Amino acid sequence: MQGSIDNKNQSIQISGTAETVAVAHGHEEHPDLRIFGLFMFLVAESALFIGLFVAYLTFRAVAPVWPPEGTPKLELLLPGINTVILISSSLVIHQADSAIKKNDVAGLRKWFGITALMGIVFLCGQVYEYMHLEFGLRTNLFASTFYVLTGFHGLHVMVGVMLMLAVLWRSIKSADHYSSDSHFGVEAAEIYWHFVDVIWIILFILLYLL
Amino acid sequence: MTANISLPPVAEQASPSHGHGERRWQDFFTFNTDHKVIGIQYMVMSFFFYLVGGLLAEGIRTELATPDPDLVDPALYNSMFTMHATIMIFLWIVPAGTGAFANYLIPLMIGARDMAFPKLNAVAFWMLPPAGIMLIGSFYFGTAQAGWTSYPPLSLTTAKVGEAIWIFSLLLGGTSSILGGINFMTTILKMRVPSMGMMQMPLFCWAMIATSALILIATPILAGALILLSFDLLAGTAFFNPTGGGHPVVYQHMFWFYSHPAVYIMVLPFFGIISEVIPIHSRKPIFGYGAIAYSSLAISFLGLIVWAHHMFTSGTPAWLRMFFMITTMIIAVPTGIKVFGWLATMWGGKISLNSPMLFAMGFLSTFVVGGISGVMLAAVPFDIHVHDTYFVVAHLHYVLFGGSVFGIFTGIYHWYPKAIGRMYSEFWGRVHFVMTFVGFNVTFLPMHILGLQGMPRRIAMYAPEFQTLNQVCTWGSYLLAVSTVPFLINALWCWFKGEKAPDNPWNALTFEWMTSSPPEIENFEVLPVLTTGPYDYGVEEEEKLATVAG
Numbered sequence: 001m002q003g004s005i006d007n008k009n010q011s012i013q014i015s016g017t018a019e020t021v022a023v024a025h026g027h028e029e030h031p032d033l034r035i036f037g038l039f040m041f042l043v044a045e046s047a048l049f050i051g052l053f054v055a056y057l058t059f060r061a062v063a064p065v066w067p068p069e070g071t072p073k074l075e076l077l078l079p080g081i082n083t084v085i086l087i088s089s090s091l092v093i094h095q096a097d098s099a100i101k102k103n104d105v106a107g108l109r110k111w112f113g114i115t116a117l118m119g120i121v122f123l124c125g126q127v128y129e130y131m132h133l134e135f136g137l138r139t140n141l142f143a144s145t146f147y148v149l150t151g152f153h154g155l156h157v158m159v160g161v162m163l164m165l166a167v168l169w170r171s172i173k174s175a176d177h178y179s180s181d182s183h184f185g186v187e188a189a190e191i192y193w194h195f196v197d198v199i200w201i202i203l204f205i206l207l208y209l210l
Numbered sequence: 211m212t213a214n215i216s217l218p219p220v221a222e223q224a225s226p227s228h229g230h231g232e233r234r235w236q237d238f239f240t241f242n243t244d245h246k247v248i249g250i251q252y253m254v255m256s257f258f259f260y261l262v263g264g265l266l267a268e269g270i271r272t273e274l275a276t277p278d279p280d281l282v283d284p285a286l287y288n289s290m291f292t293m294h295a296t297i298m299i300f301l302w303i304v305p306a307g308t309g310a311f312a313n314y315l316i317p318l319m320i321g322a323r324d325m326a327f328p329k330l331n332a333v334a335f336w337m338l339p340p341a342g343i344m345l346i347g348s349f350y351f352g353t354a355q356a357g358w359t360s361y362p363p364l365s366l367t368t369a370k371v372g373e374a375i376w377i378f379s380l381l382l383g384g385t386s387s388i389l390g391g392i393n394f395m396t397t398i399l400k401m402r403v404p405s406m407g408m409m410q411m412p413l414f415c416w417a418m419i420a421t422s423a424l425i426l427i428a429t430p431i432l433a434g435a436l437i438l439l440s441f442d443l444l445a446g447t448a449f450f451n452p453t454g455g456g457h458p459v460v461y462q463h464m465f466w467f468y469s470h471p472a473v474y475i476m477v478l479p480f481f482g483i484i485s486e487v488i489p490i491h492s493r494k495p496i497f498g499y500g501a502i503a504y505s506s507l508a509i510s511f512l513g514l515i516v517w518a519h520h521m522f523t524s525g526t527p528a529w530l531r532m533f534f535m536i537t538t539m540i541i542a543v544p545t546g547i548k549v550f551g552w553l554a555t556m557w558g559g560k561i562s563l564n565s566p567m568l569f570a571m572g573f574l575s576t577f578v579v580g581g582i583s584g585v586m587l588a589a590v591p592f593d594i595h596v597h598d599t600y601f602v603v604a605h606l607h608y609v610l611f612g613g614s615v616f617g618i619f620t621g622i623y624h625w626y627p628k629a630i631g632r633m634y635s636e637f638w639g640r641v642h643f644v645m646t647f648v649g650f651n652v653t654f655l656p657m658h659i660l661g662l663q664g665m666p667r668r669i670a671m672y673a674p675e676f677q678t679l680n681q682v683c684t685w686g687s688y689l690l691a692v693s694t695v696p697f698l699i700n701a702l703w704c705w706f707k708g709e710k711a712p713d714n715p716w717n718a719l720t721f722e723w724m725t726s727s728p729p730e731i732e733n734f735e736v737l738p739v740l741t742t743g744p745y746d747y748g749v750e751e752e753e754k755l756a757t758v759a760g
């Protein structure tokens with residue numbers, strides 16, 4: 001039983017030497033998989049948000065009146081402006097990507113700075129809205145879902161802003177940190193930002209418009 | 211304990227640029243990014259929690275030896291079964307299957323030097339010890355008592371501090387699991403040696419693709435449910451609290467949307483392990499490679515649309531119950547395909563009855579019993595009759611112990627020579643198997659009858675007419691506890707004193723056997739090239755030569 005198989009193994013190992021492969025440290029010898037990994041992460045993130053959305057829709061579907069009677073009407077102007085800011089920031093951040101693809105680090109800094117600023121304005125707008133709402137976290141089921149969903153999204157906006165600030169910090173610390181052929185941080189922050197944007201659009205429709 | 215994992219001199223030459231060419235024992239206790247170290251860390255840690263969860267189980271069985279709650283008071287009993295289930299699921303079976311085996315084996319099997327994201331891998335591991343310590347520590351503050359399902363409103367009204375700790379531990383464990391899933395998916399899809407197509411992968415990799423997909427899609431839903439539950443618990447909202455206008459059934463849906471797929475997260479890796487072990491120790495090619503590979507994906511997909519069969523008594527409407535009954539029964543088809551594939555592989559093979567093969571056969575026989583009682587439970591009328599009885603307890607232990615834990619031991623024995631570099635003792639392995647198999651069946655088989663007679667689960671006291679069978683279960687559980695002793699002695703003794711293992715003690719064909727035992731730090735001196743299928747055992751000599759030449 002042993003002999004015949006051993007031959008086989010040997011043939012495998014010998015044929016292995018035919019192809020020369022660098023014995024460098026593992027991570028330099030395969031292509032950069034971080035973007036792929038980021039997408040896997042966003043699959044999980046999407047599932048998390050979808051779970052919360054479906055929970056909200058279920059609460060809504062089984063309630064006799066939605067939002068429950070006595071819930072003050074939501075003001076649309078401020079969140080509307082916020083939505084426009086967030087959606088347009090997705091266009092702005094894409095300029096940064098185009099800039100770094102042309103090796104334009106100054107452009108990268110400019111567009112990332114503007115996007116981060118827009119994110120911060122969005123967050124401030126949301127805090128302002130929270131402070132002026134006539135219902136609190138515990139008022140009723142609608143109020144609770146409203147705060148938890150927007151709050152959870154706000155947390156993601158904050159993470160996105162922090163990612164952009166981190167990219168800015170790195171590009172300021174060393175001007176050649178990002179270049180046309182190595183800018184994972186820029187790309188990742190942009191993809192994440194688009195994701196946060198899409199989630200907001202769904203959230204806005206669910207909470208404010210429907 | 212791990213001092214003996216030193217590498218042969220070849221390894222040191224292989225990676226001179228690496229800085230630490232030699233494996234040190236400290237690596238196993240610190241933040242290390244080598245997938246093999248992380249795999250062993252996962253295994254040792256989860257085995258520790260297996261012992262903790264096992265102790266809790268023995269406490270439960272001892273309490274149930276008599277009908278009265280005389281050993282512990284009922285509140286502590288509730289905490290004990292809550293912690294038993296939580297620890298066994300989230301800190302033993304999930305980390306042992308997806309953590310230990312997947313981390314250790316995937317890069318070796320596909321000819322990679324490490325996982326795609328080694329640091330992320332280590333981060334994922336180091337989230338678990340704090341989660342486990344918090345869970346065990348919560349006994350000091352009054353542990354969660356609402357069962358591992360933690361249904362509100364019960365979970366909102368009992369042992370609040372323990373419940374909060376429970377939620378936080380599970381969120382940590384879930385995050386760790388998701389990070390692992392990202393890593394497995396990326397590694398398997400993107401890092402195979404160029405000569406290995408999807409259909410040349412070892413079946414364990416297919417099983418892990420299916421498992422990782424479930425982790426990525428289902429675990430976040432549990433996180434969502436737990437976040438909402440923690441708001442109810444700590445901030446006074448009423449998502450799931452009927453007194454504030456909330457809906458407990460929404461929690462049940464979210465919980466089971468994760469926790470049913472979790473059953474497959476806990477068993478698919480072992481389907482993979484069994485698919486590796488059976489052909490090797492039967493010296494025959496696997497029967498129906500494609501069927502076994504694709505049935506993993508089918509189980510993964512179907513596993514996402516069966517969750518409400520846990521909720522047939524939760525006021526689920528009739529048409530919905532019908533849907534979930536049918537989908538649940540359909541899952542038996544891909545599972546049956548696998549079982550037939552394994553049996554057909556063994557049929558007429560040169561079976562060696564060594565420890566991994568014995569456990570694999572134990573897995574097959576007990577898992578089939580659990581699978582069949584699963585189909586019984588899928589039928590709505592029967593399920594309503596036995597809901598929350600010991601029949602369910604019997605079923606789930608046949609699947610999770612008879613399936614997953616037997617699968618873990620199969621894997622441990624099969625890859626022990628590779629991971630440790632020494633052979634385990636075959637005699638004590640067989641003793642371990644016999645004791646485990648007998649102990650397992652004596653413990654859990656009578657529970658079917660108890661359940662059919664109407665003994666409710668999760669209650670410290672029971673009607674006196676159930677006592678005889680309960681005592682049989684309790685004696686069985688003691689045998690099961692003792693069966694761990696030969697295993698531990700065997701594993702620890704042979705770690706230091708065992709006979710040196712050859713590189714390929716089983717004459718296997720997959721890549722992990724083509725490197726030294728234990729593998730050097732970056733796995734392969736020269737990356738292997740695929741020249742045979744993973745399971746071409748017993749193929750005629752000329753054919754093999756033709757394959758190699760061609």
